Amino acid sequence: MGDELAQANKILKEFEHLVETGETREYSGRLRCGVDLGTANIVLAVVDENNTPIAGASCPSKVVRDGVVIDYVGAVRVVTRLKAQLEQALGVELETGACAIPPGVAEGSTKALGNVVEGAGFKLAGILDEPSAAALVLGIDNGAVVDVGGGTTGISVLHDGKVTFTADEPTGGGHMTLVLSGALGIDSDEAEIMKRDPAQQREVFAVVKPTVEKMAAIVKKYVDQKPVDIIYVVGGACSFDDFEATFEKFIDIPVVKPHAPLLVTPLGIAFGCGN
Ligand SMILES: Nc1ncnc2c1ncn2[C@@H]1O[C@H](COP(=O)(O)OP(=O)(O)OP(=O)(O)O)[C@@H](O)[C@H]1O
Ligand SMILES: [Mg+2]
Incomplete structure (x- = not known):
């Protein structure tokens, strides 16, 4: 298991580098794309047939909320732009793309x-569920993601490589921002910047810790019913240094956070594209 996490971290570090620098890599075979239409960020991940990260791009966005497209035209515009940006960097057209939904999203959504993925010019290869992509x-x-x-x-x-249970509940990083904004009497844009500032992390975490414990309570409720030996946390809101320790203390099951947790699900969607 340790080896698998080390391997995942190596791939995530490489993908993070590609997203941050805009660099691309040599590839073999067919390219596949993951399109993560998140509430806070839209991320495109490109991998080759060996699941090697080849390119990536990310953009803050408010066009999708919890798996529901609230601005279709805006969403297509962002994905089209990111796709064109990566195509230009790679010098090749990106044909196939997959996306993912939070567990429990209605069929229409x-x-x-x-439709957003297709509207941006991809052939839709499939729609995964987010934690399974991760x-x-x-x-x-085995374990919980x-x-x-x-x-x-x-x-x-x-369990044994099969997803036996999924759930999704409305507490995320946006709630941490609201709690911080309310506690300090600052507006939410200011609170969002403060929340992500590594220099203020200790002060911020003291305020948002009850929200993290609420998330842990949600997870505990489910893993009490579906026991696991290990929990992996991903997603941008678990970026805090003390996040996994807080979860672990509350749930009493080992909690592991991979490198670049924000990028795990987008990369996983690309891995699952065409499978
Ligand atoms: N360094 C950081 N410290 C704390 N929170 C962070 C940090 N970086 C990002 N976040 C938070 O992570 C959240 C975004 O994470 P992510 O990109 O995984 O969400 P999303 O996929 O867009 O949303 P969802 O999956 O809920 O639809 C935001 O609330 C953002 O404020
Ligand atoms: Mg997400």
């Missing part, structure tokens, strides 16, 4: 997400 990157067959995004906390339980 799922279709709308697929599990593909982590290379795990908890995706703490901007809007929701999604949980997926795997």
Whole structure:
């Protein structure tokens, strides 16, 4: 298991570098894309047939909320722009793309997400569920994957490589921002900047810790029913240094956070594209 996490971290570090620098890599075979239409960010991940990260791009966005497209034209515009940006960097057209939904999203909303991917010019290869996509990157067959995004906390339980349970509840990074904004009497844009400032992390975490414990309570409720030996946390809102220790203390099961938790689900969608 340690080896798998080390391997996942190596791939995530490389993908993070590609997203941050705009660099691309040599590839072999067919390219596949993952389109993560998140509440806070839209991320495109490109991998080759060996699941090697080849390119990536990310953009803050408010066009999708918890798996529901609230601005279709805006969503297509962002994905089209990111796709064109990567195509220019790679010098090749990106043909196939997949996307993902938080567990429990209604069928109509799922279709709308697929329409965004197609509207941006991709051939839609499939629609995954988010925590299961993350599990593909982590290379795990057993355990719980908890995706703490901007809007929701999604949980997926795997046994012997099969997803045996999924759930999604509305507490995410956006709630932390609101709590911080209320506690300090600052507006939410200011609170969002402060929340992500590493220099203020200690002060911020003291304020948002009860929200993290609420997320842990959500997860505990489910893993009490579906026991697991290990929990993996991914998603941008688990970026705090003390996040996994807080979860672990509350749930009393080992909690592991991979490198670049924000990028795990997008990369996993690319891994699952065409499978
Ligand atoms: N360094 C950081 N420290 C704390 N929170 C962070 C940090 N970086 C990002 N976040 C938070 O992570 C959230 C975004 O995470 P992510 O991109 O995984 O969500 P999303 O996929 O857009 O949303 P969802 O999956 O809920 O639809 C935001 O609330 C953002 O404020
Ligand atoms: Mg997400």
